[in-house]
Amino acid sequence: MNSTTQPAVVPSADATPDATPDEAPLRVAVLSFAHVHAASYVRLLRDRPDVELITADPDAATSPADEVRGRPFAEQLGAPYVDTYAEAFAWGPDVVIVCSENARHRDVVLAAAEAGAHVLCEKPLATRVDDAEAMIAACDAAGVQLMTAYPVRFSPEFATLRGLVDAGALGTVLGGTGTNNGKVPAGRAWFTDPELAGGGALADHVVHVADLLDALLGEDAVAVRAVTNRVLHGDDPRVRAETGGLVSITYAGGAEVTVDCSWSVPDGAPTWGGLTLQVVGTGGTVEIDPFGARVDGLVAGGTQQAWLGFGANLDALMLEHFLDCVRTGATPGPDGRTGLRTLRVVAAAQESVATGGAVVRLAS
Amino acid sequence: MSARPATPARSAPPAPSALKVGLVGAGGIAKAHAPAWRALGVDLVVHSHDGAADLAAAHGARVAGSLEELLDVVDVVDVVTPTSTHLDVATAALAAGRHVLCEKPIARTGAEGAALLDAARAADRQLYPGHVVRFFPEYALMRAAVRAGDVGTPAVLRFARGGMFPTWSPWFADDGQSGGVVMDLMIHDLDIARWVAGEVTAVHATRRDVEDGGLPHTLAHVVLTHAGGAITHVRGLWGAPHTTFRTSFHVAGDDGVLRFDSAGAGGVRTDLPPVPAGGQDRPAPAAGESPYLTEIREFATAFAASPGALTPDHPRHPRVSAVDGVVAVEIAEAALASIASGAPVALDTAARVRELGGAPLDADAADLATTGSRA
Numbered sequence A: 001m002n003s004t005t006q007p008a009v010v011p012s013a014d015a016t017p018d019a020t021p022d023e024a025p026l027r028v029a030v031l032s033f034a035h036v037h038a039a040s041y042v043r044l045l046r047d048r049p050d051v052e053l054i055t056a057d058p059d060a061a062t063s064p065a066d067e068v069r070g071r072p073f074a075e076q077l078g079a080p081y082v083d084t085y086a087e088a089f090a091w092g093p094d095v096v097i098v099c100s101e102n103a104r105h106r107d108v109v110l111a112a113a114e115a116g117a118h119v120l121c122e123k124p125l126a127t128r129v130d131d132a133e134a135m136i137a138a139c140d141a142a143g144v145q146l147m148t149a150y151p152v153r154f155s156p157e158f159a160t161l162r163g164l165v166d167a168g169a170l171g172t173v174l175g176g177t178g179t180n181n182g183k184v185p186a187g188r189a190w191f192t193d194p195e196l197a198g199g200g201a202l203a204d205h206v207v208h209v210a211d212l213l214d215a216l217l218g219e220d221a222v223a224v225r226a227v228t229n230r231v232l233h234g235d236d237p238r239v240r241a242e243t244g245g246l247v248s249i250t251y252a253g254g255a256e257v258t259v260d261c262s263w264s265v266p267d268g269a270p271t272w273g274g275l276t277l278q279v280v281g282t283g284g285t286v287e288i289d290p291f292g293a294r295v296d297g298l299v300a301g302g303t304q305q306a307w308l309g310f311g312a313n314l315d316a317l318m319l320e321h322f323l324d325c326v327r328t329g330a331t332p333g334p335d336g337r338t339g340l341r342t343l344r345v346v347a348a349a350q351e352s353v354a355t356g357g358a359v360v361r362l363a364s
Numbered sequence B: 001m002s003a004r005p006a007t008p009a010r011s012a013p014p015a016p017s018a019l020k021v022g023l024v025g026a027g028g029i030a031k032a033h034a035p036a037w038r039a040l041g042v043d044l045v046v047h048s049h050d051g052a053a054d055l056a057a058a059h060g061a062r063v064a065g066s067l068e069e070l071l072d073v074v075d076v077v078d079v080v081t082p083t084s085t086h087l088d089v090a091t092a093a094l095a096a097g098r099h100v101l102c103e104k105p106i107a108r109t110g111a112e113g114a115a116l117l118d119a120a121r122a123a124d125r126q127l128y129p130g131h132v133v134r135f136f137p138e139y140a141l142m143r144a145a146v147r148a149g150d151v152g153t154p155a156v157l158r159f160a161r162g163g164m165f166p167t168w169s170p171w172f173a174d175d176g177q178s179g180g181v182v183m184d185l186m187i188h189d190l191d192i193a194r195w196v197a198g199e200v201t202a203v204h205a206t207r208r209d210v211e212d213g214g215l216p217h218t219l220a221h222v223v224l225t226h227a228g229g230a231i232t233h234v235r236g237l238w239g240a241p242h243t244t245f246r247t248s249f250h251v252a253g254d255d256g257v258l259r260f261d262s263a264g265a266g267g268v269r270t271d272l273p274p275v276p277a278g279g280q281d282r283p284a285p286a287a288g289e290s291p292y293l294t295e296i297r298e299f300a301t302a303f304a305a306s307p308g309a310l311t312p313d314h315p316r317h318p319r320v321s322a323v324d325g326v327v328a329v330e331i332a333e334a335a336l337a338s339i340a341s342g343a344p345v346a347l348d349t350a351a352r353v354r355e356l357g358g359a360p361l362d363a364d365a366a367d368l369a370t371t372g373s374r375a
C-alpha cells in the first residue's frame, strides 16, 4: 500500500515512507476471533514481509459450537496460532489487535499495555465508560499507543467531506443525519448478547457515525436523546437487545444530528448494510455513502440482486496508518480518547432509553 | 381532462365540473391549485390581497374584489393564504355555507384548527386540509404497500424534506405567523408518518437557526414514538438559496424496506445550467399528473357528492380529513414545545382523534391510495 493513498485525515499519515527492507518486521498479535473483522485483519497481515503475525483465541471455547473459532479458524486463514494470550505476549509483540467480545476488550488491552505492546482495539472501545478510562490510563502509563478501530474514518469519501468542511464550503454546520444500518449480526452470537456486546444496535452502530462527527466538528456532544424498539427480529430468541434506534445528538457548537443505528437491512439484501452521513451547512449539503460504490444488477436468472462493491478497503487503510504510526512513533488516530468520547455518546443514549427518552446532558 | 370520479360511483353524483370555486390567495401555492381546478373544468374566481388579476388572467378565472363578493358566487372556497389567516378566511367561508379546502397547516394552532372543525360541523359543510403529500404517488404507494403488509410491522422510519429558505414571502420567517420549518414544511411528513406508522405517543424535536450572509437557514429534527412501537425521524431544511427541493423516505419493517429519494427519481434526466437562486419551492412530480390535481380532484368529487358534510365512511370521503389536519398541527405544536423546552413531549393522538370526532386511521379505503398515479 502506497502512503499516497492515505486519506489526508490524519496528520501523522502523510509522507511516511514504507518500511525499508533493513527494518525488523513488526510483531503483530491478533487477539481473539470473536469479532468478524479479525479475519479481515489476518488476511491483510499474514502475507506482508514487514509483519510477523501470531494469533490467539482462548475464549473460543465459550462460543457456540457451530461457530468456527480458535485453532481451526486460524488454520482456515493460514495464520500461526497459540493457545493462550500469555503465550502471545511471551512472544513479544510490538502490536496487538484486540478483536475480543466488546465486554472483554478491557482485560486484553490491560494485558497488552503491561506487555508493552501498542494496541489497536475493535470498536466500541469498551462496553462501559469506566472500562475505557482504565484502558486509556493503562496505555498512557505503559507509554504505548491505543487506537480505536473506526475504519470509515479512512474512507476517501469522508476525506472529501472533511476537506469541504475544513475549507468552509459548507459554511456553518447546522447538523445532519447519519445512518448505520445493517443486517442483524449473524455468525457470531455474542453480537446480540447485551452482556458481551454492551447492548444491541445502539452499542453496535452509533459509534461509527459519532466518530466521524467527532472528527468533523472537533466538538464534544453535549446532549443525547434516544428511542429504541425491538420490532425488527422481535421474534428471534437469540436477539436480546434493541434492534432499532434513533439517537439525537447536540454538539457543543450547536449542530443537531440524528443517527439511525437500526439493524434494518433485511436478511435477503445483497450486502450487509452501510453507512451514510449527510451534513447540512449554511453553504449547502454534502452526503457521503462510503460503502455505496458498486456495480449492481440482477443475476441468477433475475432471482438475486447483484452488489459488486468497489469502495476502498478501509480495513487496509486503517491498518496501514496504525502500523506506520507504530514504526515512526507518531500518534495514531482515532485514539483511545476518541473511542471514549464516542462511547460516552452511546452510554448517554442508553441512559436516555432507560429513562424513557429523557434528554441526557453530558458533562464536558 | 375529463372529470372522471376518482372512485367507482354507487350512483352518479353531480359532476365536479359543475362546481363554482373561489380561490382566496394568489401566491406561490395558488399557482399549483389554479390549473388543477381548471383541469377539472370548474368555474374559478380569485380573490387576493395581491396577484389576483395575474393569476386569473393566466388560468381563465375571474377576479372578485372582496371576500364577500367571492363567497356570494361560489360553492367551494380554496384557502391558499398565509397560515395565520386560515382561521378567519375559512371560518367566513363555512359561515357562508361554502365547502372549504384549506392549505396545510389547516390552522396556525391546534386550538384554531379545532375551532375550524366546530365551524364546519355547525355549518354542516365539508372541510379538508391540503395535505398534498398523501397524493404524491410515491407516498401513496408506500402507504398502500405498508398497509398490505409488504414490509411487515413498521419499525424505524425516516423522512426528509427540504429546499431553499422561503424568502419569497416574509411571513414564512416569522414563527408567529408560520410556525417555522416544523409547522410549515415538516407537517407534511408528520402527517405521513402518522398515516403510515400509526398514532403518536411522544415527540422530541430540535431546531437550529443560523444566519449567514444576511440569509436565514434552519434545520430541524423531529423524532416520533408511535403507539404501535415504531419510531420515526423527520428532518426538515430551509437552506441555502441554491438548495434543490428534495424529499426522501426510508421505511423499515420486520419483513422489508421501502425507500424513495426524489433526487434521481423519475423518468427525466437533465443536464442544464443550475436553477438560479429563488427557483423552485416544491418538487416537480416524479411521474404522472400533478399531485395537486389528484388531490383537488378527490376533494372536488367529495364536494360534488353532497351539499352537506360527509361521514368518514362515505365512499367519496377523501383520504385525508379535517381531523387529520388538526392532529398534524397538534403533532407539530408538540414538536415546537419540545424545541422550546429541550425535553420530549408526551401526546396521545389516538385520544385526540376520538375527542375531535375523527375516524380511526385504518378506516379509510385502501383503494384510494394510488388514485391518479399512472403506476
Ligand SMILES: NC(=O)c1ccc[n+]([C@@H]2O[C@H](COP(=O)([O-])OP(=O)(O)OC[C@H]3O[C@@H](n4cnc5c(N)ncnc54)[C@H](O)[C@@H]3O)[C@@H](O)[C@H]2O)c1
Binding pocket: B024, B025, B026, B027, B028, B029, B030, B047, B048, B049, B050, B051, B080, B081, B082, B083, B085, B089, B103, B104, B105, B130, B131, B132, B169, B184, B282
Ligand atoms: N401543500 C403545499 O405543498 C404547500 C406549498 C406551499 C405553501 N403551502 C401553504 O399554502 C399557504 C400559502 O402559501 P404561499 O406559499 O402560497 O404564500 P404566499 O405568501 O406566496 O401567498 C399568499 C397569498 O395570499 C394573499 N393574501 C394574504 N392574506 C390574505 C387575505 N387575508 N385575504 C386574501 N388574500 C390574502 C397574498 O396576497 C398572496 O397572494 C400557506 O399556508 C402555506 O403553508 C402549501
